[in-house]
Amino acid sequence: MAEYFDYKVITSSLIKAVRTLTNYPCIEANSTGDQPPYPFATFSITSPKITIQHDDDNAPFELTVSLTWHDTSSLSVLNLAKKCESYFKSSVGRALFAEKEVVIVDVTDFDRRDNFISIEYERSAGFDVLMRVQDPYSDAVTPIDQIEINNIGGFK
Template sequence: MLNIEPIRSAIVRNLTATTGIQTIIAEQSNEQPSYPFIAIKFTTLGKQVGRATQYMQEDVQYTEQDIEMVLSVSSFSEEMDESINNAYAAFQFFEVDGIQTLQEANIAVVKTTEISNRDTFISIEYERRTGFDVRIRTRAQSIKELDSIDTININN
């Protein structure tokens, strides 16, 4: 079973701590924070990689499956240069600075795409957005306790 909350939480918490830029989950019903900020959104969830493995330890069966996800990362600002600089800070997190902390959370960065312009026209002005996508992998695990047979009676 894959629990997305610890993955999302580890990324948001560590991205904020490393870059110093407030990081939020995109497209939520909460009010948008003041600029600048970084927003993340999972665009692909649960792509299985390889085959699941199963093993037993005592009376417990473990099933593990590597899962790949795509994460969209966007820097929001009123200023173009600030948006670009913050996107580079987030990019640096996934490429270098955050590798260790993500690995500790069982998250591996597979690939980052190039940083690109994602500006949006809002009535008479632009909301400056710069971003990129990140492919990450983690391992889903399900645990099933099995009943053991203590004794067997055989009657002839």
Template sequence: METNFDYVVLYKTFSRIFKDKLGLIMIELNGNGKQPESPFIAFDIISPRIPNNYLEDDTVFESVVSFTAYAKSKLQALNLSNQMRLLLRSTASTKRFFENNITLVEIMATQPRYVEETNNYAYMYGFDVRLRLKETYIDEDKGTIESIDYKEK
């Protein structure tokens, strides 16, 4: 039986939460395509797989993802970042995490994140999130056990 975690689940889960509740588009950091108009959120997977034990064969592992709010002003970016942090702790988000086998372990401190552009600065604030994830199993079409016959001695 093979195991594999589909990281697209993370992107879809978080992008739906931010779009539904804040009306913000989430993009992959350094992804292909045109950057949307501010404000928007950039998403990046910093540490894809942190083993839960030293054997590295556990189906449960942790991952660190990064969220950065891009805005037209420094204060707007900071406010959006704080709204995102609160939203991730909400009951609706927790329910969506549960449905997708995601556990929120830690939300790290908000930090300014600046990148100098050609003529001006992009105003950004962001934070990292530590998640506990679970591998999904892929059945190799071996069939299912429908009954077990016991022999008595």
């Protein structure tokens, strides 16, 4: 068992789902490297840990992943965002993540996210996915079940 939750479980499943569904690449937002040709999707883990239970060991937590489509065409990004949004809301999309022990809690409605670049616009649209995962961390410290205090310094 892993000692911590590995976010690659989420990102590799997301990249695979987008590629299988659309045949277009999905890359990490704001990363180094060359931008792929349009259209393409980007992902960002916008909220990496949302505490939902205050246990130290093996506590579930939630995280938010943002998926955004980029292209020069407004209709293209709207269609791709809608296709992916529908997939993540479907039982098939949820099952892909359930295989990795990731629960899709909520999928927001997609919206426009256009960017003004120099003298033209990059068209973009996207949505957020709230996911719940189990933290495999477990503290190996043996808990103290009983304390015995000896009579020290005359106190009883």
